Amino acid sequence: MTLRRKLVTYSLTLVTLILFLITIFPFFIIVINxxxxxxxxxxxxxxxxxxxxxxxxxxxIIWSKPTIxxxxxxxxxxxxxxxxxxxxxIFSAMxxxxxxxxxxxxxxxxxxxxxxxxxxxxxxxxxxxxxxFRIINETTGIPMLRTFHGMILAYIGFGAPLAVFMFHGFIxxxxxxxxxxxxxxxxxxxxxxxxxxxxxxxPIFVTIIILNAIWIWNDFLLPSLVLGVGQDVQTIxxxxxxxxxxxVKKWDLIMTAVLMAAAPIVVGFLIAQxxxxxxxxxxxxx
Amino acid sequence: xxxxxxxxxxxxxxxxxxxxxxxxxxxxxxFMGIYYSLTDWTAIAGIKPxxxxxDNYKNMFKDIAFQYSFIRTFVFTLxxxxxxxxxxxxxxxxxxxxxxxxxxxxxxxxxxxxxxGLVLGYxxxxxxxxxxxxxxxxxxxxxxxxxxxxADPTLTLFGLIFAxxxxxxxxxxxxxxxxxxxxxxxxxxxxxVDGANFFQKxxxxxxxxxxxAFTITSFLTLVNxxxxxxxxxxxxxxxxxxxxxxxxxxxxxxxxxxxxxxxFKYNNMAEGQARAIIFFLVLSVVSxxxxxxxxxxxxxx
Numbered sequence: 336m337t338l339r340r341k342l343v344t345y346s347l348t349l350v351t352l353i354l355f356l357i358t359i360f361p362f363f364i365i366v367i368n369x370x371x372x373x374x375x376x377x378x379x380x381x382x383x384x385x386x387x388x389x390x391x392x393x394x395x396i397i398w399s400k401p402t403i404x405x406x407x408x409x410x411x412x413x414x415x416x417x418x419x420x421x422x423x424x425i426f427s428a429m430x431x432x433x434x435x436x437x438x439x440x441x442x443x444x445x446x447x448x449x450x451x452x453x454x455x456x457x458x459x460x461x462x463x464x465x466x467x468f469r470i471i472n473e474t475t476g477i478p479m480l481r482t483f484h485g486m487i488l489a490y491i492g493f494g495a496p497l498a499v500f501m502f503h504g505f506i507x508x509x510x511x512x513x514x515x516x517x518x519x520x521x522x523x524x525x526x527x528x529x530x531x532x533x534x535x536x537x538p539i540f541v542t543i544i545i546l547n548a549i550w551i552w553n554d555f556l557l558p559s560l561v562l563g564v565g566q567d568v569q570t571i572x573x574x575x576x577x578x579x580x581x582x583v584k585k586w587d588l589i590m591t592a593v594l595m596a597a598a599p600i601v602v603g604f605l606i607a608q609x610x611x612x613x614x615x616x617x618x619x620x621x
Numbered sequence: 622x623x624x625x626x627x628x629x630x631x632x633x634x635x636x637x638x639x640x641x642x643x644x645x646x647x648x649x650x651x652f653m654g655i656y657y658s659l660t661d662w663t664a665i666a667g668i669k670p671x672x673x674x675x676d677n678y679k680n681m682f683k684d685i686a687f688q689y690s691f692i693r694t695f696v697f698t699l700x701x702x703x704x705x706x707x708x709x710x711x712x713x714x715x716x717x718x719x720x721x722x723x724x725x726x727x728x729x730x731x732x733x734x735x736x737x738g739l740v741l742g743y744x745x746x747x748x749x750x751x752x753x754x755x756x757x758x759x760x761x762x763x764x765x766x767x768x769x770x771x772a773d774p775t776l777t778l779f780g781l782i783f784a785x786x787x788x789x790x791x792x793x794x795x796x797x798x799x800x801x802x803x804x805x806x807x808x809x810x811x812x813x814v815d816g817a818n819f820f821q822k823x824x825x826x827x828x829x830x831x832x833x834a835f836t837i838t839s840f841l842t843l844v845n846x847x848x849x850x851x852x853x854x855x856x857x858x859x860x861x862x863x864x865x866x867x868x869x870x871x872x873x874x875x876x877x878x879x880x881x882x883x884x885f886k887y888n889n890m891a892e893g894q895a896r897a898i899i900f901f902l903v904l905s906v907v908s909x910x911x912x913x914x915x916x917x918x919x920x921x922x
Contacts, residue, residue, distance in 0.1 A: 339918075344719060351715045355729050358787070360746050362732070364688050364752055380751045381759065422638070432638035445640060452647050454908070456848055458880050459901040463650035463657060466664055473666070492646025495639045538884055547773050553737025555851045556881075572739045572851075579743050579855070586747055593740050600735050608728050615731070615795040616802075 357383050366591040369393055374451040376587045393591035400578065402565070403592060408574040409599070414483060415558075415570060416551045419490035423560075427495050427543070428536055431502030432528055446503065452496030457556065464489070465560050479561075481568050486561050490551055500541050503538045506532070533567070545607075552600050569598045630806060658895040662916025664841070666819040670891070677895035687896065689865040690879040693778065698876055701782050701846035706838055708790040713797030725796070730791040738788065747783040749856075770857070774863035774872035781873060784852055790844065793838050800834030843911055844889065847904050849879040876900050 352592050366382055368376055370390035382391075393535075430449075434442045468479035479485035498543040509532070517531045562568050565577040575596055579589045603612060642742025658671035681687050712730050716723045719735070749770040766772055770780040808826050817825070853859065853873055859882065863872040874882060880900060884893025 347715055347718055348720045351720055351726055352716070354712065355726055358791070359740070361748060364745060364748060368747070377751075379755070381746070381755045397791070405688065420887045426639040426642070426802075427891055429635040433635040433912065445636065448648070449640075449643065452643060454905055455647060455651060456844075456897075456904055458848065458877055458897045459654055460647055460650035461665065462890055462897070463653035463885060464646060466657075467645070467650055467653060469666065474653060488642055489646050491639065491642035492644075495643045496647075499639060507714075524628075526637070529780050549735060552830070553735075553851075554856070555737060555738070555739040572737055575740055575743070576855075584829055586751070589743055590747065593744055596740050597736050604735050610783060612724070615792075 355445070365590055365594050368587065369383050370592045371587050371590075373585060373587045376590070380586075390591070393421045393588060394595065397586060397591050398597055399506050400588075402578050402581070404569070405574070408571050411483070411568055412552060412570045412599075415417060415490070416485050416548060418483075419546055419551050422487060422491050423494035423547055424499055424540055426491060426542050427498030428502050428533065428540070429528065430495070431504055432532055433500045434499070435503055435506045436514075446499075447530070449499045451497045451498065452493075461560055481483065481562055481566055483568065486558060486568075488546075489557060489561055493557070494547050494551075498547070501539055502536065505536060509535055538614070539590060541610055545611050545614045548603075549600070557584065624852075636808045654894055655691075655898060657891060658898045660891055662891040662894065664890040666779055673891075677892045678899070680892060681896055681899065684868050685868045686870050687872070689863075690874050690876055693872070697758040697778055697782065697849070698843060698846040700778075701849075702839060702842045704782060704786045705790050705793055705842045705846075706835075708786055709793035709838065710793040710797050712790060713801055716794070716911055717798055717801045727794075732791070733788045734792045736788065738849075738851025739855045741784065742852045745780070745787075745852075746856050749780055772861055775862050777857055777873050779860060781849075781853060781856060785846070785849065785857060788852070789842070793842060796834050796838050797831065800831040804830045831908055832915070832919040836912060836919065839915060840908055840912055844904065844908055848877050849875060849905075850881070853878050875876065 364380070368380060370384035370387050370393070375385065375389075397403055401573065402498050408512065426529055434446050447472055471477060471479050473532055479488070513535075514527050514531060522530065551573060554570075555576065558570050558573055559576070562570065562573060564573055564580075578592055657670065659672060659813070660675060661673050662670040716727045716730070720726075732845040736744075753768055754766050757763065768776075772777050804827055807828070809822060812822050812826055852877060859871040859874040859878055861872055862869050864870070864915065871882075876896075877900075879895045880893050883896060884890050
């Protein structure tokens with residue numbers, strides 16, 4: 336390597352490192368300040384905490400705060416995210432498959448209908464959605480607002496357009512012969528889908544699950560409308576809002592709450608990191 | 622049962638879960654929304670909305686706060702699209718080069734994207750209010766000590782752009798990485814043999830080759846900047862106040878927040894809904910124009 340090349344490589348490495356430090360700086364701030372008491376955080380927000388033991392005290396406070404109800408909120412977030420991901424991916428794959436394999440006016444129209452969902456911003460439908468959920472409750476007696484199933488149904492509806500679109504593109508590239516061979520071997524249509532097609536779709540499943548997991552886990556506006564801020568059923572972002580949005584800014588506890596809200600998904604990311612990066616890169620060129 | 626009928630039933634059976642959810646959650650509310658925007662809808666159970674025609678739309682255009690919010694949203698979107706794409710492209714360039722630990726850096730730059738806008742809004746609020754002045758004090762830089770980013774209506778928008786760029790650039794970086802890895806290495810090498818410098822290589826080879834990615838990233842950043850809600854709610858909650866056409870307005874009440882506030886804070890559901898419809902129309906026109914314009918510039922492979 337020539338000296339010039341070496342110099343370029345070194346300076347690029349240095350620039351990357353600086354940008355990386357800027358990127359993780361807020362995380363550093365969260366961690367050091369989660370271990371401070373309220374006076375300490377006011378006077379010295381950029382120094383290391385005097386006693387790291389304060390972190391445990393703060394976690395205990397957040398855990399038992401009646402407004403946050405951390406364990407219940409975590410449970411709600413996990414249940415809603417898990418079932419939404421499961422239903423969005425399987426239902427969308429099923430829909431995309433029959434749409435690709437059935438050539439009819441109906442299938443073209445329905446595919447276009449799903450596509451139109453990609454350009455409708457949430458703001459246009461959010462107020463009427465709440466109103467519709469209330470109407471469903473009044474006419475059928477099934478409660479939709481402040482319920483798990485109402486929330487999951489909403490996520491399927493908003494998640495389906497992109498998922499159907501991505502599955503549709505992928506399924507088009509799968510040769511039909513494979514499915515025909517399975518039919519000759521005696522598979523019925525459902526078996527063809529679940530035993531033959533679904534395993535082939537694995538990479539696109541991973542991408543769709545990752546994209547939706549990040550969105551659903553962090554979503555605030557939709558749950559705030561369907562579940563309500565400060566109500567019985569609340570996800571973690573709603574809990575943070577109910578706590579931090581109140582008048583007095585208790586920064587020491589807010590930082591701890593933020594740490595506890597971010598920890599599950601960051602840990603999940605670190606574990607599945609390889610797949611996520613790969614899924615993001617391959618999903619993004621589509 | 623006939624084979625054809627059976628296959629038709631199967632089609633609808635497989636389609637039903639996704640399609641019905643989509644119709645209930647998006648299609649029906651969309652048409653309800655258009656209707657509500659033409660009434661005096663209050664969202665209170667038991668009160669039937671009355672038809673008022675385009676009154677809600679007329680009021681909207683007369684409303685100073687709406688005009689201000691509209692302009693601010695455009696400024697915010699324009700600046701965000703530029704900074705996010707610039708930073709993302711720079712990051713993608715760095716981590717596709719021959720540097721050590723590039724996979725580690727890729728993961729690192731992506732991590733902010735995992736944190737929801739609401740949560741990170743509180744973190745940045747704390748950094749802007751407490752951390753930056755402290756750093757200024759520690760280093761003896763008066764500029765930083767007195768930099769009250771969230772108190773000055775002009776500066777606050779930049780605070781929002783900074784926090785949003787921090788969150789979103791790593792995501793857009795991923796798309797650029799995919800595009801950069803697809804640029805044929807032979808082309809770059811050929812130009813090097815011909816003596817092209819870094820900028821010539823970028824403008825004449827890399828940039829046209831990644832034009833397709835550019836269309837996607839501009840679209841995504843544009844739409845997401847325009848719809849920004851969570852970060853604003855947690856970082857500034859719309860404030861601080863500013864004066865526009867001799868009226869007090871909220872300096873960071875961008876359209877998504879404005880719609881929400883009109884509906885809930887000022888308790889006017891129908892007018893909020895009318896603004897949402899306009900929001901949809903403007904966003905559709907702007908984003909489609911953008912895609913059309915960029916598509917024209919893409920090179921055919």
